[in-house]
């Protein structure tokens with residue numbers, strides 16, 4: 129299947145009015161059954177292939193290179209998406225469709241999208257964090273798509289969105305295949321609760337083309 133076909137079927141399921149209203153009023157939105165079963169199945173298979181080929185790498189946190197510190201904060205393994213396969217291109221096309229709509233409706237001036245596959249082995253987590261530091265104004269909207277078809281409540285591993293105080297829950301989202309979450313990167317602290325089953329997701333960021341220290345889009 130062509131990448132555009134992968135993207136179109138899922139993009140057609142986006143409740144764009146709801147998304148626009150929720151992002152404006154609350155800074156976040158999540159919906160179930162957005163990505164088609166076909167899309168999530170192929171993305172999950174792609175992630176498993178990357179795992180089998182030993183192409184996932186331990187995720188770090190910003191510029192920190194202290195292994196122990198990183199391990200205290202997050203324990204997923206990741207690989208950045210590119211257009212090496214039709215299915216990855218399909219997901220990136222889907223994100224592109226979201227970007228165009230967010231720009232059209234909210235005038236966000238989103239410019240780039242970057243995303244990584246993430247595999248959380250049993251016991252893995254990602255402690256409460258913000259995806260963008262206030263003022264850095266680089267990552268504007270965060271996206272998380274889940275790829276786990278048979279998720280059960282006792283598997284835990286929820287994505288929890290918090291208020292500013294990092295304690296009051298805004299939402300607790302099960303990582304079930306098809307579910308999509310969008311939230312403002314600078315405003316919504318969130319965490320991945322320790323998972324009891326292998327947990328597959330794609331985390332992505334819509335960015336403005338911020339220039340920092342004279343460098344356009346400095347390397348992440």
Ligand code: OGA
Pocket residue numbers: 246254259272287318319320329330331
């Ligand atoms: C991230 C993140 C959430 C998830 O990678 O920054 O918050 O559910 N991921 O994968």
Ligand code: MN
Pocket residue numbers: 257258259318331
């Ligand atoms: Mn995050």
